[in-house]
Amino acid sequence: MPRGTACAVLACATLASAAPAAHAANPVQPYGKNDAGGFHDVLPPGTRGLDNSAQLLQFQITGQRPQHWLDQLPLYRDLVYADPTLTHAQIASYYKDATFGVKPGDIESTESPLGRPGLTIIRDKRYGVPHIYGTSRSDVLFGTGYAGAEDRLFLMDVLRHTARSQLSSFAGGAASNREMDRTQWEIAPYTEADLQSQIDNAPKLYGDIGTKFVQDGKDYVDGINAYIDQAELNPDKLPGEYPFLGIPLQHWKLTDVIATASLVGGIFGKGGGEEVRSAQLLQAFVQRFGLQAGRRSWLDFRSKDDPESPITVPGRFPYETASAFAKRGLAFPDKGSVKFTPPAPPPKSSASSAAKGAVGGIGHALRRHQHMSNSLLVSARRSANHHAIAVMGPQVGYFVPQILMEEDLHGPGFDVAGAAFPGVNTYVELGHGRDYAWSATTADSDVEDTFAEVLCKDDFHYLYRGRCLPMEQLSRTNTWHPNAGDSTPPGQETLTVYRTVHGIVYARGTVKGRRVAFARARSTYFHEADSALGFAALNDPTKVHDPRSFQRAVANINFAFNWFYTDANHIAYYLSGWYPQRAKGTSPDFPVLGIGKYDWRGYDPTYHTARWLPFARHPNAIDPPYLVNWNNHQAHGWNAADDNYHYESVFRQQLLADKVRHDIRGGRRMHLQQLVQAMEESATQDLRGVKVLPAMLRAVGKPRSAKLRAGIALLRRWHRRGAHRRDLNRDGHYDDDAAVTLMDAWWQTFVPGEFRPALGGGLYGKFTRFLPIGDPIGGAATSPDYETGWYGYVSKDLRDLFGPRPRGPWSRAYCGKGSRKRCRRALRRSLAAALKVTRQDLYGHDPACASEHRVEASCFDETRSTVVSGIDIPAFPWINRPTFQQTVELTRHLPR
Structure with missing residues (x-):
């Protein structure tokens, strides 16, 4: 039996039991149903991210791009030219209408994948956004997987292989691909069993809610695979990159979704973990200036809580306030003893491998643009229309197709529209509900620490709670061959790291003459998918209905993000993340001994859990006069993570905040167009x-x-x-x-x-x-x-x-x-x-x-x-603003 036929049969058998009854009612809602109005957004270059072989050939011959490939780019690019005379009426020229649903005259296509009567996906003519309506929760999740594959299948495949440190095996052995494999294997080296354990542990840790989220993931994967089965039979649905590069289609597994979550969270939602390098820097200061003067000079530049650093919320939220030089459990590396242990030697560059290869250096681009998000919110009492206003969005870089995708979801537990990362777009991650909107910026707060594992027996055993334990060796072997997009000669390499009860060993050295291995402990390790609890709540109109319910929802997101909320009458902020409560009297800046005595409070190595910082101790605010953040310091008292020396007296957030303060000074009130201009002026x-x-x-x-x-x-x-x-x-x-x-x-x-x-x-x-x-x-x-x-x-x-x-x-x-x-x-x-x-x-x-x-x-x-496609877009003028951005101006609250 041909492979394509086998996949189709298997998919049909899998989906038959999950398909809703034939008499399911049409779930489609009219345009604007359950939407308060006042939502606009933009996500360049365009919704479409799938080009089949015919379209790829057409582009190569004529330069013609598929419909919706870059139709949002002019909106995004040209806002800069509206300065300084932007009017309220002009906002709609630079941000598209983000109201729920599709106007009757704007329907481009309607489909019910696999004839599934409880699922309808409508795309609008103007921008091609998928509007997904489901009779059941399962229908909606199946639809998100199907629409995600329809818009981003090849990119999703790139991301899942990147997440598994297999980009070089997938796309070719270009130096940038191999470097990304090394980086990811050092951050999140998971075996298939590790990924499956996160699925298996969800019901154990979260009960019925955990079971529900596992089912959500399965329905989502079924939707992806349904599209893959169709693409194998219909060349119009098959991304042209697969035949061009000679890559076969492969079904998705739920573990692929978990892996992709580890990639996204490991890049955008972490902070800390550089205690060894910070210690080496202190040693250099001491060598230059002497012990006491060197420490003082190091503290000058450390900028842990500079009184001049611009902050996001008022008040003090003490965290990591212990002295950097606290001696209890301190494992300060002996000078000159540290040797870093990457998963493999750096890739050798050659004329054929130095290029970015077929996927354009995606790893470097992801990490380059993780800190450019911003949010500007003005309270109802300071806005001209007496309702809260907001301009906000995440910066995730600029990709073709974009590494965020749009979706509009409606069904049980869903009334939401916005953006999400392909491969984990089970829920809208940034967007708006019925009468509220939210966004996020990377927080850089400290969710990673370094433990010095004292070695015993040999280099691969360590002392923990009185026992000499073996380290776990984790290896990944990649093999690559030349393809049409990457001429790197055939090759193979094995990536190897070692894991302790705390995390991944990234360096070795001595502490007071004793041999140690430095392991990086990340609070979200083995728990990247747990944030689904928070995202699902944000999508559910019964869960989020005011600032406090919003804060409770995002508190379930374990990644380190600054979260912002607005409705008609309120603005709010909350810093999410699983923040360790470190052993009393230990340094937050340098490594501590990993013998067990100085573990995080309540640490359980079986499930990699601990007693995280309580909800109320996270920086938070409801209805201050305004909220402005550009990845800056959250609040005084909240000390910068050990890898963060840049919460200084000058920070780009001041560009935004100065303009907002100017426009509300002396009792003045701010209009939405002024808030847009404050962002846009600062962006250049x-x-x-x-x-x-x-x-x-x-x-x-x-x-x-x-x-x-x-x-x-x-x-x-x-x-x-x-x-x-x-x-x-x-x-x-x-x-x-x-x-x-x-x-x-x-x-x-x-x-x-x-x-x-x-x-x-x-x-x-x-x-x-x-x-x-x-x-x-x-x-x-x-x-x-x-x-x-x-x-x-x-x-x-x-x-x-x-x-x-x-x-x-x-x-x-x-x-x-x-x-x-x-x-x-x-x-x-x-x-x-x-x-x-x-x-x-x-x-x-x-x-x-x-x-x-x-x-x-x-x-x-x-x-x-x-x-990350065979079809590119032109370069466009520099602008320092979020990739996906919303403008929000609500005037009413809808009943639940």
């Missing part, structure tokens, strides 16, 4: 030019050199104009191109000129590898995001010397080694050096800009999407 601003440049120019003073004075005047004029990186007249060049170019050049000379003499070359080099100075120029083109960098370091150090005096001043001044005169001389030299830097020096290393004869900042910054 250079944080350095807005927030750091005044201190830089004050420090440089008034030099005699005419060239320096001219450069200063250029930068000062740019600052007064808003320090934008944008091209409003669309001539292909930034409106302030000369100033932008000088700022890019000067930052590269200014920061080392300020800090390297005091820190010394060794410490400065080590530190900048740990935390780069921010958006470096000189390599391949990249869009700036201004999240991590030395922006606050520069500002605080200069204000300490030249005023105004900062709050929370450092233990010493670094510029000029504390001398204003030496500092000013060094900074003037840095400006003189920057003025000699050419555009070719800065931007000439990118082949795309060189080929277009546009060696300049506007080209270098452009957004070039990561293509």
Whole structure:
């Protein structure tokens, strides 16, 4: 029997028992049913993400793309040109109507997969969004799987293989694919039995609710496989990438969904876990300055709870307040003893393997854009219409097709529309319900720790609770062959890591002469799928109906996310995550002994659970005047995770918050279009030019050199104009191109000129590898995001010397080694050096800009999407905003 026929028969047999009775009522609701109105959103480039072989060939010949491939890109891209005169009426020109359902004249297609009478999927003509209606819960979940495959099947396949550290086996042995396999195997190395255990443990841990969510997952997988069976028989439904690359279709299993959840959560929902590297950095400070002065200097830069760091919510929420230098259980690595243990040696680059391969470097792109989400909400008492307003969304990068997909779901337990990650789109993860909306930003809060496992017998046994236990070896062997998209020669490699009761060993060394293995413990390890409890509640109108029910819902999400909520009358915030309660008196910054005595409170190694921080101790708020977050510090008292040194006195959130505060100051009230513009204006601003440049120019003073004075005047004029990186007249060049170019050049000379003499070359080099100075120029083109960098370091150090005096001043001044005169001389030299830097020096290393004869900042910054398809889209101008974004302006609450 041909494979395609076998799959179809098996699928029909599997689904027969799950199919609803033939007399099921039509579940379709009219447009706007159970929707309060006032929801708009945008998700570029477009809904469609599946191209069959004929469409792929058509694109290669004529450049024609399938319908709905990039029809939302103009909305997203062109908002920048509406500044500064955006009106309320114009919002609908840049965000599409997100009301539940489809207008009668806007129906593009209607289908009931497999003739399933309880399921109807309608797509609208304008954007092709799937609107899924189910008579039963099973119908809705089957529909989400089917529609997900219909829009993103090949991308879903890429994600599940990435999640299983098998991207190179799936798509080819390009260096970027093999590097992603290594990274994922170090973060979430699961065997098939491990993944199945998460399914089996759900009823044990959560009872009937756990059983229900397992069934949800099975129904979802059935929907995916139903589409795969059709695609094997109908070439119009088969993504062209499969025959092009010679990849066979394979059915999905529920364990694939669990694996994909581990990928998404491991990238966007974690923080911490770098205690060893943080310890090495402290050692470098102590070597430079001595024990006490070195510790004080390290604390300067650590920025755990800087009193000047911009926060999201008022009040104090103490967490990780113990001293970094607490001695109880401390396992500080001996200097020079640490050896990191990656799953395999770094991949060797060659002419054939150095390229990104058939899937465009998806792993790098995912991790590059995990920290660009933002949310702006204004309370009812501060808005012009006396109702809460919001502009909010997640930044997950730019992909083709997009790595989020849209869905509109209705049935038992569902009245919701929005976006979700393909492969785990069982529920809408970011979107709106009947009369409320929600969104999230990555929180970076500390859900990972490092335990030093004391070795016994040999390198692969360790002491735990008085016993000498063996480490578990986890191996994954990948094999690849050349394909049409990746010419890497045939090859094979095995990835190997070792697991203890705490987690994955990532380094080895000694502590006071004793051999140890450093293992990373993540609270969500073996529990990535548990967040389904929270997402399902957000989708259910009986579960979420006000700010407090929203907070309770997202508290069931164990990933570290900042969550935002709005309805007609309220705004709210809650920080989700399973936050360990560490053993009393232990350091939150450095490794602790893993012998059992210093475990997380209530730690159970069998189920990898513990007594997590209670609900009320998480940062939270209901109805403050406004809420603004751009991945910044949550609240004072909530200390930054050990891998996070960048909650500094300058943070890009200030770009947003300053505008909101300005527009509500003195009793003024804010309109939705003002809130959109606050986001959009900030999206093209250079944080350095807005927030750091005044201190830089004050420090440089008034030099005699005419060239320096001219450069200063250029930068000062740019600052007064808003320090934008944008091209409003669309001539292909930034409106302030000369100033932008000088700022890019000067930052590269200014920061080392300020800090390297005091820190010394060794410490400065080590530190900048740990935390780069921010958006470096000189390599391949990249869009700036201004999240991590030395922006606050520069500002605080200069204000300490030249005023105004900062709050929370450092233990010493670094510029000029504390001398204003030496500092000013060094900074003037840095400006003189920057003025000699050419555009070719800065931007000439990118082949795309060189080929277009546009060696300049506007080209270098452009957004070039990561293509996971045979059909790409054009680059578009840089904009620092969420990928999926909602505008919300509600005026009523609907009865339940």
